[in-house]
Amino acid sequence: MKLWIVLLATFQIVNGLNYKETFDSLVESIWSDFWYDDKSSWSSNNKCVDKFNYPVVWDQAVAGRAITEHLDQDKIRSVVNNLKDYLNSDGWFSSSTAKDNDVYIDDNAQVLWVLVDAYQFIGDVECLNIATKLMSNIKGQQIQGGGVRWNLNGDYVASISTSEAALAAVRLYQVNNDQSxxxxxxxQMDWLxxxxxxxxxxxxxDGKVLSTGNIDKGKLVYSVGTMVSTLSYLSSLTGDSKYYYKALDLLNSALNPKGAFYNSDGTWNNPLKYSHLLFMGISDLITVYTASNKVQSSQYQKFISEMEFQANHIFENLQIDTNNYVDNTKVFKDSGNYCNGKPVTGLMDNVSAAQIYYAMSRVA
Incomplete structure (x- = not known):
């Protein structure tokens, strides 16, 4: 049985919150609220609105990964087939069902993660074949020396496209052992x-403009999260601990309460759609590359405590109604976005929250 499946069996109860049960309950609600059987597709709109709308492929990928983590074979097959609605003739997943060249490399990397998970769990060889072709495409968007373009043949090399492409590579390596x-x-890690x-x-x-050399000095948690995940896998797969220590240093920088990612109340200031990747990065560091000495164990407990604080804040303050999440509850309430007395939330916020609870369930 694959390691990631075994890890899912663990869970943690903190202050009465069972993260595994919370994750499972949320995924079932998401499926009920956003999956249309007659369309064989997700909708970005809650069913209560009765206005079907195809999500962008980024939302599809995050939702798809929540389903693969939920380990329901029928649902996995459904979301993989839905993803194919975005697959163009060149082997890219377009932003929309137009299947055109409106292609973002970071979105495609996230799709590849879903395909690898699906192959591991349901053994669909077509998933592996599509993922292999997609990885070849992604590698073709690397600039000289490293760094991956943000959009197809674009002028911007983003930290998120570079780090997510690297994570896609190590995830695919797990199933095909391709040293390249x-x-x-x-x-990619060296370039970043x-x-x-x-x-x-x-x-x-955030990234670099190729034509001018200008650096966008914005900073977001998702780049850190995917880098930490990638470095954790590299440490595990190569046996070289230098990647682990790079991940540890990067994570300690990110979790500086006086740093760029914190509000004055100690909560993270990035939206859920970014934050879930930092949760996943920390859980990968702890579970993919496991510590064996007390110093590391003590450090991990600090990380887990921080995750618990952030996750419980999300559960208590960003859950507008049972299994309905929004990034800003005040803005949402002022918008009057309700249907039959129930709040109408979006697909992405909810599947991101699900990813957060999944990450928490891994760090028992």
Whole structure:
């Protein structure tokens, strides 16, 4: 049985909150509220609105991964088939069902994660074949020396497209043992640290414009999260602990309460659609590359405590109604976005919350 399946069996109860049960309950509600059987597709709108709308492929990918983590074979097959509605003739997943060249590399990397999970769990060889072709496409968007373009043949190299492409590579390596994928992932990590790390706080800038060399100095948690995940896999797969220590340093920078990612009340200031990748990064560090000494164990307990604080804040304050999540409850309430007395939330906020509870269920 695959490690990621075994890990899902663990769960943690903190302050009465069972993360595994919370995750399972939320996924079932998401399926009930956003999946249309007659369309064989997700909708970005809650069914109560009765206005079907195809989500962008990014939302599809995050929702798809929540389903693969839920381990329901029929649902996995359904979401994989739905993803194919975005697959164009060049092997890319377009942003919409137009199947055109409106392609974002980071979105495609997330789709690849879903395909690898689906292959591991249901053994669908077509998933592996599509993922292999997609990885070849992604590698073709690497600039000289490392770094991956944000959109197809674009002028911007983003930290998120680079880190998510690297994570896609190590995830695919797990099922095909292609050494070139490890080489690709390590070159992306090297490029990020060499070109986009802020020496003042250790965090990662958003990206670089190729034509001018200008750096966008914005910082978001998702780049850190996917880098930590990738470095954790590289440590485990290569046996080289330097990647682990890079991940540890990066994570300590991200979790500085006086740093870029914190509100004054100690909560993270990024939206759910970004934050869930930091939760996943921490859980990958703890579960993929497991510590064996007390110093690391103590450090991990600090990480877990921080995750618990953030997750419980989300459960208590961003849950507008049972199994309905929004990033800003005040803005949502003022908008009057209700249907038959129930709040109408979006697909992405809910599947991101599900990913957060899944990450928590792994760090028992």
């Amino acid at each position: 994928l490890i080489d690709f992932a390590t070159s 640290f060499d070109n986009l790390q802020d020496p003042s706080d250790g965090l990662i800038y």
